[in-house]
Amino acid sequence: MMRFAYLGSGSKGNAAVIEAGKTRVLLDCGFGLRDTERRLQRLGLAPDDLAAILVTHEHDDHLGGVARLARRHQIPVWLTSGTLRAWRDATGVTTRVISPHEAFVIDDLQIQPYPVPHDAQEPCQYVFGDGAQRIGVLSDTGMATPHIRANLSACDALLIEFNHDVDMLENGPYPDSLKRRVGGERGHLSNRQAADLLASIDCSRLRHLALAHLSETNNRPELALALAAEAxxxxxDWLNCAEQDAGLDWRQLS
Ligand SMILES: [Zn+2]
Ligand SMILES: [Zn+2]
Structure with a gap:
């Protein structure tokens, strides 16, 4: 049995929990220590329930809270060598360096990392499995590559970035340089890009779709949900948005 939940998702901080059997891992942690503990508690978890923290890349909304949580609760952190090099705060943290191309196992969880185009040193995303079912995660990518499509095809659950609406980004308050970065090929997926990705992969097994990493400035949930539903x-109403503050409560794969 697999299930997942979000502690929160958005440009101010991201963290998700993925569980298979008796194994639970935290994916990224962009929240402060007390905040993380409170958000875990909301899901019925304590930090000691986590077998590992997996990191996607070094940006603050993903890595900012990892060091303090890992040190305080002695949780090992899994990440690419590029992310480790870019991390200024790893002292006293137990780290396990992974290749973004090689699958690995943490107890009951099978984990396939895969690289994505994003403006970080060595960013990767992950597909989690228990041998029967798979949960695919994708955020912080400027575009959908064939390799990304291959990894996310035929998953039972998908947690996908719907970062911005192109018109809201274009007409919004961000400075031009930031607009170009967010909308660029190493930035973030627009609603349209994410919907096109969904339409182009095998979704025949898909039972759960969580929309994640929505921009509070350049997106609205109903815009993202409408495009995802269309795709x-x-x-x-079959779909869910992971929210910045409320996160997303447990979703269990049947
Ligand atoms: Zn991010
Ligand atoms: Zn990022």
Missing amino acids: LGCTP
Whole structure:
């Protein structure tokens, strides 16, 4: 049995929990220590329930809270060598360096990392499995590559970045340089890009779709949900958005 939840997601901080059997890992941690503990508690978890913290890349909204949580609770951190090199705060943290191309196992969880185009040193994303079912995660990528599509095809659950609406970004308050970065090929997925990705992969097994990393400035949940529903040919109430503050409560794969 697998399930997942979000502690929170958005440009101010990201963290998700993925569970298979008796194994639970935290994916990224962009929240402060007390805040993280409070958000875990909301999901019925304590830090000691976590077998590992997996990191996607060094940006603050993903890595900012990892060091203090890992040190305080003696949780090992798994990450690429590029992310480790870019991390200024790793002293006293137990780290395990992974290749973004090689699958690995943490107890009951099978984990396949895969690289993504994003403006970080060596960013990767992950597909989690238990041998029967798979949960694919994708955020912080400027575009969908064939390799990304291959990894996310035929998953039972997908947690996908719907970062911005192109028109809201274009007409919004960000300075031009930041607009170009966010909308660029090493930036973030727009709603349209994410929907096109969904429409281009095998979703025949898909039972859960969580929309993540929505910009509070350049997006609205209903815009993202509408495009995702259109891409999958379903109604929006079947889909979920992970929110910045509320996160997303447990979703269990049947
Ligand atoms: Zn991010
Ligand atoms: Zn990032």
